[in-house]
Every structure is written in structure tokens, then in C-alpha cells.
Amino acid sequence: MARVGVFVCFCGANIADFVDVPAVVEEAKRIREVKFAIDYKYMCSDPGQQQIRDAIVQHRLTSIVVAACSPRMHEKTFRKALSDAGMNPYLLEVANIREHSSWVHQKDKKAATAKAADLVRMAVAKSIANEQLHEISVPVTKRALVIGGGIAGIQAALDIADARIPVVLVEKSPSIGGKMAQLDETFPTLDCSQCILTPKMVDVASHPYIELIPYAEVLELDGFVGNYKAKIKKKASYVNFKTCTGCGACWQKCPVKVPNEYNMGIDKRKAIYTPFPQAVPNKPVIDARYCTMLTKGKCGICSKVCEKGSIDYKMQDEIIEREIGAVVVATGYDLWDPKPYEEYGVGRFKDIITSLEFERMVSANGPTNGVPVRPSDGKVPKNVVFIKCIGSRDEAKGIEYCSKICCMYTTKHTILLHHKVHGSHSYVFYMDIRAAGKGYEEFVKKAQVDTGATYLRGRVSKIYKKGDKLMVRGEDAQIGQVVEVEADLVVLATAVVPNKDNPDLARLLGVSYDKYGYMSEAHPKLRPVETAKAGIFLAGCTQAPKDIPDTVAQASACAAKVCGIFAGDTMKKDPMISTVNKEFCSGCQNCVTVCPYGAIVTEEVPMGHGSKEMRTVAKINEGVCQGCGSCVAVCRSMAISLAGFTDPQIINEIVSI
């Protein structure tokens, strides 16, 4: 027989003024199971809690009902009081007689009192069905997987590794560095990108807690938070990294030239190559698409010139496995292809380039030695038109969102042009200048004043060729007139789009993604780093377009989250999760379909006691379940129950009013 204690709070005047608290206590005492009922001025105060603790011991209570404010307010306080008295904290029920009665029925004390009594009765009924619950602990593998070796992945890996947690960093291309390695200078301080990035890259390579796996892809991720198992494919590099010294003899002698991705195809690289001089690791790989030894079986020069004998044309892809506790996804972004802008003649006019191509040209280690040139005739341009929002904020041709970084990098480009080409002039067609960031507006102002760049507010409608000039036509909405700019070079600030592999990777990881392909955070404001899948975090442009400071901040936030998971040997979890009664489960697996977290798997159990025949039933993964109860409502056999909100608990509430 249950022995329930009821504690009704005055909450000063908050409850007592509008609810007859003693009457509620009297009403509670009439319930058969209630063995003790009392009121007090402030139940949440220390003396109030002491009353609860004393009563538990004195009256051998089996469950407690506190009638006070909302459980969202003080449930935790009172649970602690229970545990202090040696009682399971989940035997508490809170009747919300403040927010749900005294505060909302201030004109009718009688009705408010009756309602409060009802709420107490419901809580008592529910508490009778309460069960003892215990916090769940899940063992944890203390190793993090970071996918992507751009600045986001590098930062996350370093921060996690600095906390002495092993990190596996997987990068798709032969070197880490990502898009940032392609930049010349960075806004708003004009730091040299390479200068601030390469030390971090070297740190990654030399860090004792980081295992860097370049030229590799994640193939599979199984398991749940703290206990993932990752399958990683190391692509064949045809170069033995262990013996290779990175001397460079191979790629100097290689006869096959192909467009250089690092320089946006402006110049050529070899079929055996390191992406750029500061690459980490600084070991070449053979691009199997182009190497004639691999495609046609002819050549073999690199092997001949390699003193260490590191070239291995027979190398195969290798699949390795790692046990992982948490994952940081930092796959970065791609740039939008401006082909749909037919009215600009994209593809027809050689002197229309994208911003990243411009960036490579003005970069000191770039293909044109830091001077922008016209692709058509190699001349140095004087009049350069920058057009922003190419693809961004354009539902018709591109995407709806603002790419966030184009305003700033275009500002930077006007400065770089001003520095590199004497007597040059920039025209910037813009729609808005979005310079929200530390030092950004100041940067824009400085650029406008220093360079004298002409800002024209409007979208360009057409570009056509006149002689060797490109005529750029748009409205300057500020003066309400159509202007045409004679340009030597046109630079398109193309939109940031998610890495094209994002949807595939997201499916593989079990993370959701939006209509563009950005992976979705668990909550847009309060959980911007987590995904809905526990233990998988997002850094940088995987989640949305971001500049470098934001990316680095998010990467460090990821690291903090990962370290949080790894803080103990086990993870503690709220016990209010679903459990399956195997006896009743018929194995229809509808719960598996509706679970938003993929927390339900199946297992084989014997058909009957000692039977050899097996049948399939559902099994809840305690580490993953978040306790929403979707599975409970779709379980026709009532085989699943959600601790804290079981069917008996809720039905007791319903029938006890």
C-alpha cells in the first residue's frame, strides 16, 4: 500500500491569496493513500525541504507530492531533497498549483481551490504509479573523430588533443588546410592567411594526440554516443609515406600536366603532386585519373627518380577501423558555379572570373605571382568590377540565403587590387553591405576611403563585350539611373554552398540536413553546435556559411562539447527513457521507423523460455534515447513504456480528477 506525503506551498502570498491552502491540505488528507499532508509558507526554502526530509523518515512515505510552483521551476530542488532523505528522487511528483491555478484564477478563489485540490489528487494518483529510476551511465570510448581538415577541423582537433584526448583527423584531399590555405590575406586585419594557418597545420602533424589520416574518407559510422565505430577508407596514394622524404624529385620530373585545383585551374600541376608547397603532410600523391603509368602502363619516371623507392604503383585503397566516442563534422564549403548567369556571359567571356580565382591571382604564392591579370590577354587590369551576391539572395538562379562572407572578402579584394595594381580602380555592385562583425564596418569604411572604390547599389543586369572591354550595366539605385562600367576584369563574388558530399555524409552519420545540404543543428539558437544525434557536432560551414572567426569559435565550441562527453569514464543520462517489454513486443518495428534519433534497434531473443527458435524484438539504445515517447504511442502491443510518463501514470492522472 502506497504511503504518499503531500506538501502544499503558500509561496508567500502567491498561492495563498487565491487558493485556500489549508482546504487543499484537508482535501488531500481524504485520499486513502495519503498518510501525511502539511502546508508551509515556502516549500522550496531550506526549512521547507527539511519538512519533506523529516516526513519521509517519520511517516515511511513511499512517494511525495509537492503542490507548489511549476515543475519546470523546482522539480530538481525537491528531487534533491528526496535523495538527501535517502529516497529515490523520481518518486516525486509536483502539482503545479501556482502557474496553473492561483495565478490564472485570481477572481474565483473557490474554483481555484477546487482545481488545486484536483491537481493534488492527480499528482498523488500519478505518484502511486511512479517507479524508482536511476541515472543511466554509458561507457565512453575516449577518442574523437574529426572529419575535414580545414581550419574548422584543425582547430577542433587541436583543442581536443590539447585536452589529452586522442583525435583521428580524416581529410579528403592529400593535405590539410582547406579553403583557408588558398586565401591570400584575411579580413578585417589583412593577416597573411598562410602565416597564421601553417603553424597550426604543423601542430596538427606533430601533435602526439592527433592521428592525421590524409587522402581518406569516412565510409561508415555505427553505434551511438561514446561508442561509435568508424570505417575509414585510405585512398591509394601510390606513395609510401613512411619512406618518402618529400624531396620533390618525382613531381619535378613528372611529364603529365593537369589543371591545378589549388590555383583554381589557372596554372598546371603534375600527375604526382603535393597540392601546395606548405602542404601537411608534405608528401606527394599520384592522381590516378591522369598518371599514364596507372592509366596506360607507360612512363614510370617518378619511380625511377625516387631514391627511396617510395613509389608503389600497385598500392590499393585500404580500409581501417577506429573506435570513436564523438564526432566533429567540419566538411567546409564549395563555391557556387555561376554558369546560370547567362546574361553576364559567364563561360563566354574569359575576363569574368570568380573571387577565389582573383584571390589566387593576388596571392603571393599564386600562379601570377601576386598580380591580377586578364585571362584573355594576360594584361594587368585597371578597371575592375566586383559584383556581389552572385548566386546568393537569388532564388531564380541560385539560393535564397545570404552567403555572409562575400561583402567582406570583396571589400578585402578592393584593397588588395589597390595595393597590387597601381592606378587601378574598383567598382563594386552591391545590394547591401553586411558588415556585422568585430571591426568589419570599420574595415569597409577604411577600404572605401583608402582605395576610393566606387560602390554602386544595384544588381548588374547585363555584361557585354565592346572591343576588349566588358561593359557592365546596372542600375545605381541611389541616383536612380542606369550606369554602364567599362571593365577590364569582372570578379564575381560567388555564393557559399555546402560541400557537395554533405548529404551523403549526413545520411551516413545519421544527421539531418536542410534543403541546401547544410547539416542541421539541434536547435538554431541554444544548441548550434550539436546535431540531433548525440555525440555528433558541427563546426564551420558544414552547418551554415561562416567567416573564419566564427568557424574557429564554433570549432572550439565543438571541442568543449567533445571534452564534456569525455569528462568521465561513463556518461550520465536522465533515466526518463523508453524501455521495451520483450515479452509483449511483436517485432513489427514501427517504433524503429518513427524514432527521430535512430535509438531503436532490433535484437533476437528466444521464442519462449529455453526455446531454440528466435524472434526479433525492439531494443532501445539507452545512450541515444532522448525520451520523447513517440515509440510508446505507436506501439500497439503496449510493449514500450517511457519511464516517468508510463501509461499507468497518465491514466491514473486522467481517472483521478
Next chain:
Amino acid sequence: MITLGLQEKNTLLTDVNKRSGANVLECYQCGKCVSTCPVSNFMDFPPREIMQMVKLGLKEQVYLANSTWFCLTCSACSGRCPREIEIPAVMEAIRHLALEENYTNKSAKVKAIRKFHDIFLDMIRRYGRSYELRLMVEHNIRTRDLFKDVMLAPTALLKGKIPLLVKPVKSAKAIRRMFKMAEKLEQKHK
């Protein structure tokens, strides 16, 4: 100065949106239409400004603007509009609404355009087909610009460019019915 009041009273916006099937509120004033439009510099207000004026509910100015009459419906603007607004449809809707509510732009150019269309329709009403010589002559007479293009006419006639006679449509009844129906439907709008 323009005083702006409650937007609920902006019937212009609702009317234009309803009639055109476009949503003017989507316009974010990028001006791509203006620099696209071949005739924007002939207009009182180029399309971008018309959009904003519709949003502000400046009914009289919008209805009396010559912009809608100058619009050639070439669809270049809507093809390039990043928000995919059917600008020609908006222009047409404004023109029709202005016609229905008896707003008339009294400038000579608009009058000439209006006259041209009136004469053209008149001709179809009569013959079922268009008849270019008559169109030119009648337009010149009615716009009191008798000698316009007079230099062109002889060459054109000589070269057989412009026929002297027209072969009217046989079922004139059908054509008449169409015009009647159109008038009736327009009356309904009013």
C-alpha cells in the same frame, strides 16, 4: 512629403497582387529590372520604383505613371528578377486597374500609345485582321501628326511592304462576340 498610414488600407497592393498573381512584397529593390528594361529611361518611374510605390500604396502616382504604358512586355526583367516576380504582369495589372478606375495619363506620348492600341483593336473589331497602312494613316490623323513617317511611306508602298487592301475575316460575328464578352467581363471588374 508622403505621409504613410496603416498598411491595412493599402488596397493598391492587394489589388495589384490579386490581379497580377505576383507578390510585389517580394521585391527587394535590387534594380536589376531597371537596368534590364529597354525603356526604363522613358518611364516616369522605372519598375523598381513602381514596386516600392505599390508597397507604399501611392495609388494615384502609380496609376498615373506612364511606366505601365511604356512597358513593352518584353519579359526581360522577369527573366532576370532574382525573386522571380512577374513584373510585366504587375505592370499590366496596374494598367488595367487604372483603366477600370478611370485614371488617365494625359501626356502626349501615352496618348499616342493609347491611340495606337485603340486603333489597332478597332481594326480587328472591324476586319478581324490588322491592316498596316490604315493603322499608320489613322494613327497619324488621330495623333494630329500628319506627316510623321511620310518619308517612309512611299518606299514602303513601292516595295510592296504595305498592302493597300485587306482581306477581312469571314465570320465577323465571332469577332464581335469576343469584343462584347471582353467588355462585359471588364464591366464586371469595375
Next chain:
Amino acid sequence: MKKITYFPGCSAHGTSKEFDETVKMVMKSLDVQLEEIPDWNCCGATSAHTLSEPLSYALPLRNLVLAEKLDNTTMAIPCASCYQRMKVTKVHLDKNPDLSKDIGTTIVDEGTYQGKIAVKSMLQYCYEDIGLDAIKARVTKSLAGMKLACYYGCLLTRPKAITQFDSPEYPMSMDHIVEALGAKATEFDYKTECCGASFSISNTEVVIRLTGKILEMAKESGAHALVVACPLCQSNLDMRQPQIEKQTGEKYNLPVFYFTQLMALAFGMPEKELMFRKHIVPVEGALAQIGKIEPEPEKVKKPKKAVEAESEAE
């Protein structure tokens, strides 16, 4: 022998007689029978939809209904304006069947609209249904030596949702056709800019400004002549050219051909029948270019490298 429905349009009997005639000649030589819609009426052109929305659907609807009676699957229309009015009406009616209720009452004598005929411009028909190969096969007199700026105007490719044909910004179908005839199509950035259309009569100033710019750009592209597929464009560019030259003081001397005229020419039909005399700007200069092939500046051939994989890696 293919058979298609043919809607000549009012201008076919007037300003664009040469278009109509050459279409008929070319189609005959390509084994396509044209079946003209009996007792067709004007499509309403710009005027109808400027002043009256219902009328702008009613006039083309009668033609569509009459066209369907001929039982061909396709209707081809030489005039760009007629084509667009018909196509707009068709797309609109197919989308909102209710619309034909009101408007349909006026054409009860002719029948009811079924929505089964495909409406194409003559250019689209030549490009899609006849095809470049068939055209190439017919060429007996190559136009090599001629440089042509292909001008499409507004209505053939715009709006994309209605026409569903070629690019609205930089179409290439006519360019491909004239190249099939042996001529060279120039890179012409103004191929879809508006010529001013019906303002020709009511607001000549606009037309002169717009066509002037088009002619200037065509000249700039190095063309000997313009090629069009629209009677109004042709008359604006051709008839108004002397006026423009007077205003700008520049000599363009760019004859404006219908693409079918050039097809007929390349198919070896006698020049006399092609009605070149109807042109205001004399055509002789342009036609004289045929056969005059400039020696191409010899390209310095790069020595072939082992592998050049330009297009793959980007």
C-alpha cells in the same frame, strides 16, 4: 511528308510577305506540307493585352480551336508576336481550364478547345522538328563567307516558362541554323534586347534608340547582315535603318534577313524569288560576301603533350 498547321499572321500579307513566301518555299523543299488555318483572325498582338485581358485570350483561342480542327499535332507560326500570344493563351488555358468557360462561349460556332496541339515558332520547328542535319543535307549553295548576327528579339525565347525553348539570354538555335547553312554567326551580345516593337508607330523615338543600339552592336560584332525570325523586328531594324543612320550619323548598311530567306538561298532557290527587293537596306553588299573566305590566321599549333586533361579537373 510531314503535315503541320500553319498560321501566317496578318503581317504575312503585308510587311513580311517575304517571310511568308520563303517559309512556304523552304518547307516545301524540306518535305513539310503547310496547312493554313481557314479563316484565321488576328492574334490581338500587343494591343489586345494592353487594353483588355479577356480579349487577349479570346482572339488567339479562336485560332487555336480552328487549328485543332485540322488534326495536325503541331502548329508553326512564323511571326514571333503571334506565336507568343498563342502560346501564352495555350499555357494559360491548360493551367486554368476555368478560364475557357467565359471566353469559350464566344467561339461556340467553331468548337471547343481541347488543348492537344503543340504551338511552336517557325524557328523552333526548324530547329527541333526538322533538325540541323536535315537542313545541312539540303544546302546546295553554302553561304560561307557571310558573317551574320542572329537577332532573336524578346518573344521567341521569353518568358522561359511560356516558350520552353532555348536560352532567354543567349539563345543559339538560329546561330546553329545559319552555321548549318555555311555562314558564320558572330558573337552578338544584343541578340535578345528589345527592338521597341509596336512603338514603331506610336513612339518612334523609343524604337530608334533601341534599334540603333542593336545595329551598333551588330556592326561591332563584325556582321555583314542581321538575321531575324520576327516580322516586327525585321521592319523596325530594316525600315528604320535610314532614319537611325540620319540621327546617329553612322552608316550601318546592315540588311536584315529572315532566316528562311537565307535557308532558301542556301537551298539553291533563285534569288529573284526570295523577294530581296522588298528590303529597304540593299542586300547586295552582304550577299556579295558569299564565297569570300578570309584566310584564317594560322594558329600556332601547340606541340601535343602526353596528356592534357583540361576539362576534367576544375
Next chain:
Amino acid sequence: MDYTNQIREIASKLFAEGKIDVFVGYRMTGFDENQVPALIRDPNEVSKLVFTDKSVFNLTNYLKQDHTRNKRIGMVVKGCDSRALNLLLTESQVKRENLHIVGIPCKGVVDENGNKMQNCIECIFPNPVVFDEMVDGTPTGSEAPPYQVNTDIQNIAAMDLVERRAYFEEVFESCIRCNACRHSCPMCYCAKCCIDQETSTLYHGANTTSSAFHALMTWSLHLAGRCVDCRNCEKACPSHLPLHLLHKWNEQVIYENFQEHLAGVHEGDRGAFYKYSMKDPDDFIM
């Protein structure tokens, strides 16, 4: 419709090839013109099998029974039966590799009075959607005609609230809670039905109108989006309750509001309650 010979042939062939352990079909009752399900284990008994328009019962109900579990089964299915089978496959209740499905291009079955059953008249999937072989050899796959609204539903829906209430009160009153409906339903395979569980029976007596109401309502909601309209339940009901009304009503609501196709038509489709669309109706919610 008489496929007796073809079925006997197929069954013999399957036994001879050693493909099956049991063949589930129909046989005559032996005392009247009606048929009952037959479980043939002995190849010599194949001659007992019949199939005519009196082969009414949905045999997939046997798949949830112990004596067919983990056996290799040959089974005769009509259109509606095959949809039930599809759902059972989707819900992992049967293993496809254990089944050899003999499809019948059904032309409708008849009731005791020889009249074509109502659900057969309205049936839009007479041909099996899943099968290994068809009796007449022709695989079928014609487009389904549009959804047919049940005439009974229309009649009931046209009543006003008071009439409907009175009508259903009578229905629920007549229920004797024998659970025959549940047992005959191929889609009811739970180890222990929720209606029998303690939480559910709490505060309800065994055989009252209110317990019948609760049981039948819960049952029909559990079958919403899953009922294949075979009407085994109605045939089994000793009180002749119009049980199909509840199921058909749900089916129609689901079809019209969520644009979901009928239960079991596609393999892998679990039914309307186990998926959602952003475009689902929202106007009934404040």
C-alpha cells in the same frame, strides 16, 4: 471464377519440387456449399483444394499461427489478401523466403446468399500486389482506378450527430466482447493485445457497452492505415456488427487528408501513422 484445377496443379508441383511444407488453401466444408480454410501437409490431399467465388476468407491470418511459423508455406492469395501479406512482410511478421505465393486474379467473392460482397464491388485492387506466380500465368499490373467511397460510409456520414450517436450506441451495445474480430484479423498479431492488458482494462468491466466502445475504438485506430478491407472480422462476428464502418471511415479520412494510398499496396509502406508530411492538414488545430 473457378481456379480449382490450377491450384491443385500448382500445389502438387510445389510439393513435388519440395518447395513447401504446407499449402494453405480452401476446401469444402463437407456439409454445405461453403468453404473453409485448408492446411494441406500431405501431397496426396491436394485434391481437397478448391477455389471458387466462395473462397472468402483471408488466409494470411494463418501466417501468424504457430503451426505455420518457420515452415515453408504455399498460399493462395486474392488482391486484398496480398495487401495484408505485404503489410505482414513489411512489419517483419513473415519471412518472404518461406513463402510461395499463388496469386488469384480475383473477380470478387460472394456471401452466404450468393451475392457479391460489397467490398468486392468497391475493390480497386482485385489483383495481387505481391505473388510468386499467378494461377492463369498472367502477371497483372494495371493502374488502379480512383478511390471508391464506400456507400455505407456516405450514408452514415450524412446522418446528423444525434442519429449517428444512436446508431453506434446500438452497435457497441450489441458487442459481446468475444474478440472474434481480433482473432480473425490478419493484422492483429500482438503477443498480448493491448485491450487485454491491465492498464487498458483498468476501470472497465469485462462486458459493458463502454468496454466495447473502448475496445473497438482502440482496435480500429490500431488498424487505421493498415486495414486491407478483407472483412474477416465481420464474417467472424457473431453479433453481425458492421465493423467495416470504422475501418472504412478511417481509411477514407487517411486517403483524403494525407493522400496516402491504401494499406499494403506498396511493399515497405507501413501505413499512415508511421510517417508524416509537412503538408498534412493543420487547420483543425488551433
Next chain:
Amino acid sequence: MEAAVNNQLVSIEKPEIVAPPDWEPVIIGILCNWCSYAGSDLTGTSRIQYPPNIRIIRVPCSSRVDPWFLIKSLQTTADGVLVSGCHPGDCHYISGNYYARRRFLVTKKLLNFVGFHENRVQFSWVSAAEGPKFAKVVAKVTEDIKKLGPLHLYKKENFEK
């Protein structure tokens, strides 16, 4: 949503049973923890007044609500039921309210089909910020149920009031 033509039922707006003069309806409110329960708390903290007939039950998510809770409520203590959850797209558990929405519609229609007035079970989306909306919703539901009168249909005798 386009109104489905065929599953519109005829409902009548008149008291189902004449209520005794001092009768007050009992309404059960099942609210999801993250949006609607928080919203109802906000109603309280904002001191917005609403009729005292509702008795609130907290569940983690509207998708926890099994249709038979509604049936059971109507059969036992309640004259009407209100279920409230997060707005579509805002579900704390990603997609729970979408599944719930489907079940609610079918349950509501089925109850209506067998003779319950459509206002006996009602649904709302109330976010954690919509304190005033919650008060309005409760007031409307209470008003609706008062119009309908006490519910006796299929009630177990113990619960008939």
C-alpha cells in the same frame, strides 16, 4: 488544407444534454513539456486569467499522446479534451508533432463519426512564448464544452456526474 469533401460530418450546435444549473465541465489538457506546458506556465507568470475548468497533464511530447488517452478521458472524467504541442517545425524532438498531428486528425474524425461532437476533442499548437494564446485556447475550449453540456456517452457509471 483543401477541405476534404467527403469526410465532413454534420454536427449540430446544441447542448447534447441539458446541464444542471451549477454544472461546470471538466476539461483535460494534455500538454507537451517543451512548448505548451512552458506556454501555460507563461500564462501563469503573466497572470492572464482563464476559466478554471482545465486540468493539465504533462507529457514530454505531443507524440507521446496515444489516441486512447483521449478515448479514456472522455469515457471517464472529462467532458472535453485539449491536446497541445509545439508548432510544426518547432518540435523539441524534431518530428514528434508531425506524427501526432496525423493521429489527432484521424482520432478526432473517428470520435465525431461515432457520435461525439467535434468540439469534444480539440488541438492546438502553443509555443513557450504564447502565454496569451494558451489562455485564449482554454477559454474557447471551455466555452465550446459548456455549450455542449455534460458528456455521458459510453461513460462508465462510476464516472457519471
